[in-house]
Structure formats: structure tokens, C-alpha cells
Amino acid sequence: MFIFSNLATSLDGKIASADRGHFYLGTPADRRQMQVLRKRADAILVGASTLRSFRRPMLVAGSKRLPVNVIVSSRLEGLSPEWAFFKRRDLPRILVTTARAPLARRKKFAKFAEIVLIDPKRPAAPQIVQALAKRGIRKLLVEGGGGTMWDFVKAGLLDEIHVTLTPWILGGATAPTLVDGEGFPATRAQRLRIARVRRVKEELFLTYRRV
Numbered sequence: 061m062f063i064f065s066n067l068a069t070s071l072d073g074k075i076a077s078a079d080r081g082h083f084y085l086g087t088p089a090d091r092r093q094m095q096v097l098r099k100r101a102d103a104i105l106v107g108a109s110t111l112r113s114f115r116r117p118m119l120v121a122g123s124k125r126l127p128v129n130v131i132v133s134s135r136l137e138g139l140s141p142e143w144a145f146f147k148r149r150d151l152p153r154i155l156v157t158t159a160r161a162p163l164a165r166r167k168k169f170a171k172f173a174e175i176v177l178i179d180p181k182r183p184a185a186p187q188i189v190q191a192l193a194k195r196g197i198r199k200l201l202v203e204g205g206g207g208t209m210w211d212f213v214k215a216g217l218l219d220e221i222h223v224t225l226t227p228w229i230l231g232g233a234t235a236p237t238l239v240d241g242e243g244f245p246a247t248r249a250q251r252l253r254i255a256r257v258r259r260v261k262e263e264l265f266l267t268y269r270r271v
């Protein structure tokens with residue numbers, strides 16, 4: 061499976077402010093780029109915190125094709141079937157969760173999405189990729205946030221990383237960044253190679269690939 065990611069960061073590497081307030085870092089050019097990348101994907105995956113802030117389905121503008129929307133959540137907590145994300149009937153949805161999600165909650169969401177269980181004691185990303193591959197997904201776009209990015213980076217599963225570098229400074233030690241989690245020790249820092257640089261006004265569209 062080809063796995064790629066796309067997120068916008070502030071100049072200081074944050075993907076949202078420390079207060080997680082609603083804020084678009086990118087301009088319409090960034091949103092157009094997001095659509096270009098979404099068109100290439102069979103499935104789009106985000107962590108539950110990203111869904112909790114956006115609450116909407118991840119669609120491909122101007123296309124009838126619906127990418128499979130995949131959400132990762134340990135307990136399916138703090139999600140509501142009332143959100144626009146769950147309202148669109150024809151949207152294929154997968155909720156990846158663990159046995160820590162109470163059975164009643166899994167049953168409730170099974171009306172709106174396929175529920176895929178992973179083992180929380182094992183790395184998440186390889187299990188997710190295996191489950192999606194079985195369902196015919198060949199191109200997976202990871203759209204964040206930083207916690208979910210870490211799962212894929214740690215497992216060495218990202219083939220291509222797209223970053224829109226925007227001219228904002230957000231600061232904040234607790235603001236989410238492009239990749240969070242526990243991080244690598246200095247001796248295991250991951251090096252990538254730059255494949256593409258494009259400037260549109262004040263934004264840089266960067267593509268990095270695995271070495």
C-alpha cells in the first residue's frame with residue numbers, strides 16, 4: 061500500500077494552537093492542494109481528536125467518488141452520531157478501535173460505520189494498514205493530527221509526507237505539531253529527502269519522501 065500524509069503547519073511546526081481553537085492555517089491554495097491529494101486516495105484517515113474538532117466527512121470536491129473515511133479511536137468516546145460525519149448515508153466509514161471501547165458503544169456506531177478492532181498492545185499503524193489492505197485499499201492518505209502521524213512515522217509506514225508551510229507562528233509548548241507521540245531518541249531520528257518545493261504567495265508546498 062502507498063501511504064502518504066498531508067498537513068499544514070505554522071512556521072514553528074504546529075498544526076493547531078494550544079487551545080485547539082478553530083483556525084485555518086492554510087489559504088484556499090492549501091485547500092486546493094488538499095483536494096488534489098485526496099483525489100489520489102482510496103481512503104483518508106484521521107485520529108479521533110481531529111474528527112472531534114472538524115466533525116465533517118472527508119470528501120473529494122467535484123467528484124462522485126467517495127473515499128473511505130477512516131477514524132482511529134481507542135474507546136469511541138466523545139464522538140456523536142449527530143455529527144455531519146455520520147449523516148451522509150453513502151459514505152463508506154471505518155472506525156478503528158480497541159476492545160477498550162464498551163460493547164454498547166461499538167454497537168451504537170456499527171449502525172453508521174464498519175468497526176475494526178485492533179490490539180492496543182501492538183503497534184497500531186501496521187494493524188490498520190493490514191485491515192485496510194484486506195478491504196482493497198491501495199492508497200491511504202493520513203491527514204493527522206500529530207498523535208496519529210506518530211503511529212505511522214514510528215512504524216516507518218509513510219512513503220510520502222506533504223507539508224504546507226504557512227506564514228503563521230502559533231507557539232505553545234502543548235500545541236500539537238506535525239508529529240507528536242513520544243518521539244525518537246536522537247540516535248534514531250528519521251531523515252527524509254525533499255522531492256518537491258512549490259511556492260504560492262506566502263506558502264511553501266513541500267513534499268518529502270522516505271530515503
Ligand SMILES: NC(=O)c1ccc[n+]([C@@H]2O[C@H](COP(=O)([O-])OP(=O)(O)OC[C@H]3O[C@@H](n4cnc5c(N)ncnc54)[C@H](OP(=O)(O)O)[C@@H]3O)[C@@H](O)[C@H]2O)c1
Nearest residue numbers: 067068075076107108109110133134184204205206207208
Ligand atoms: N493543520 C493541519 O493540517 C491539521 C490536520 C489535522 C488535525 N489538525 C489539528 O490537530 C489537532 C488534533 O491532533 P492530535 O495530535 O491532538 O490528535 P489526532 O491525531 O487527530 O487524534 C488522536 C486520537 O486518535 C486516536 N488514536 C491515535 N492513535 C491511536 C492508537 N494507536 N490507538 C487508538 N487510538 C488512537 C485516539 O483517540 P481517542 O482519544 O478517541 O482514543 C487519540 O486521542 C486538532 O486541533 C486538529 O484541528 C490540524
